Amino acid sequence: MDGSAWLGLLLGLAIGVIYGLWQAWDMRGGPGAPPTIGSLARAAFRMVFLMGALLAALRLTSADKVWLVGGTALGFSLVFVVRLKRILAKKK
Secondary structure (H helix, E strand, C coil), rough: CCHHHHHHHHHHHHHHHHHHHHHHHHCCCCCCCCCHHHHHHHHHHHHHHHHHHHHHHHHHHHHHHHHHHHHHHHHHHHHHHHHHHHHHHHCC
């Protein structure tokens, strides 16, 4: 892996983890909580952040596109797996 691949992976991981933690924070009310205008606005703002961060990383750095998107998916998946593990541990 060259420098642009490492940069893409690290930036992608950072973006994915931040996005995942932000989503987990907004969803702390649980899956049964009814959506409100505020929660929908926060969800839209999260998507704008995600797209803006990815576009900024692509335009302003020499990060590899594939590694950037892969790192973002990996970072978000890590947050999801940790949350899922906690939920399943509570049910035991």
